[in-house]
Amino acid sequence: MSDTSIVNTSSVSAPAFNGTENFVLEGRTILVTGASSGIGKAVAILCASLGATLVINGRSAERLQAVLDQLYGTDHQMIIGDLTEVDTREALIEAAPLYDGLAYCAGAASLAPVRMANEKHLQQMLSVNYLAPANLTQRLLYKKKLNTGASLVYVTALASRACPSASAGYAASKAALESYIRTLALEHGKQNIRATYVAPGYVDTPMLESLGTMIDMDKQSELTPMGKIESTDIAPGVVYLLSPASRWVTRSILTIDGGLSIAMRL
Ligand SMILES: NC(=O)c1ccc[n+]([C@@H]2O[C@H](COP(=O)([O-])OP(=O)(O)OC[C@H]3O[C@@H](n4cnc5c(N)ncnc54)[C@H](OP(=O)(O)O)[C@@H]3O)[C@@H](O)[C@H]2O)c1
Numbered sequence: 001m002s003d004t005s006i007v008n009t010s011s012v013s014a015p016a017f018n019g020t021e022n023f024v025l026e027g028r029t030i031l032v033t034g035a036s037s038g039i040g041k042a043v044a045i046l047c048a049s050l051g052a053t054l055v056i057n058g059r060s061a062e063r064l065q066a067v068l069d070q071l072y073g074t075d076h077q078m079i080i081g082d083l084t085e086v087d088t089r090e091a092l093i094e095a096a097p098l099y100d101g102l103a104y105c106a107g108a109a110s111l112a113p114v115r116m117a118n119e120k121h122l123q124q125m126l127s128v129n130y131l132a133p134a135n136l137t138q139r140l141l142y143k144k145k146l147n148t149g150a151s152l153v154y155v156t157a158l159a160s161r162a163c164p165s166a167s168a169g170y171a172a173s174k175a176a177l178e179s180y181i182r183t184l185a186l187e188h189g190k191q192n193i194r195a196t197y198v199a200p201g202y203v204d205t206p207m208l209e210s211l212g213t214m215i216d217m218d219k220q221s222e223l224t225p226m227g228k229i230e231s232t233d234i235a236p237g238v239v240y241l242l243s244p245a246s247r248w249v250t251r252s253i254l255t256i257d258g259g260l261s262i263a264m265r266l
Pocket residue numbers: 033034035036037038039040057058059060061063081082083084105106107108109128155156157158159199200201202203204205206207208231
């Protein structure tokens with residue numbers, strides 16, 4: 001007979017400090033862009049569930065209001081507007097006295113082979129995916145709107161490294177943002193302001209659906225070894241980077257791609 005003792009874990013009371021509080025966002029004010037859809041919506045819902053007070057942004061008033069109505073807690077605000085416009089960005093900056101976090105989830109994807117990727121296409125990708133987050137960040141810093149310990153998290157894309165066909169504009173705009181974030185982290189680390197990015201593979205959102213009309217996205221998604229990724233699979237990664245649990249993490253990339261980058265030998 002074995003003498004291995006069996007501990008009935010149900011009789012063990014939880015210690016006063018068990019580390020779970022590191023994952024809570026209680027008392028934090030977080031700005032979430034792209035909150036009207038897909039990944040940003042999932043991030044907003046999870047942040048609010050963990051106690052954060054949010055300022056959310058999107059262009060669709062109807063969809064943004066529906067997200068606001070779903071958020072746990074009170075005192076959340078929504079600001080409708082296009083992030084490529086200065087007025088929207090200034091309204092977001094002024095909506096809270098100080099921010100503890102930014103979850104920059106807004107973005108747009110449009111595909112064009114290099115032969116068709118004209119200046120208008122490239123400008124559009126850069127304007128939405130690079131200039132808008134860069135300009136918003138600059139104003140948050142310039143106007144001293146970030147608390148000590150603030151965490152800035154940006155959703156970029158595996159595409160910046162994978163560079164699939166027809167993604168020259170999109171992938172380059174995300175690569176530009178990633179370089180910006182790395183400089184940002186370096187310049188503001190001493191102020192205890194962190195900057196990180198989450199790079200998803202294919203995620204089942206309205207964006208992927210709209211790309212599906214341009215190319216056979218089902219076939220592309222099948223390349224993901226671990227299967228289909230949902231917005232709610234990306235949100236915990238973003239929330240980890242916003243939370244005190246990641247307080248020593250900066251200038252880092254968190255790839256959430258279900259193994260797609262392994263399959264691509266990246
Ligand atoms: N889905 C994927 O496979 C995938 C993969 C890698 C990276 N990403 C990145 O993940 C992020 C979220 O994408 P998603 O898949 O969740 O797409 P989505 O469902 O289409 O959501 C995009 C969000 O960005 C907002 N947005 C777009 N352009 C904007 C602008 N000019 N001003 C303000 N808001 C704007 C949209 O607002 P409205 O809808 O209200 O206009 C929406 O809330 C993007 O940065 C995307 O590049 C997605």
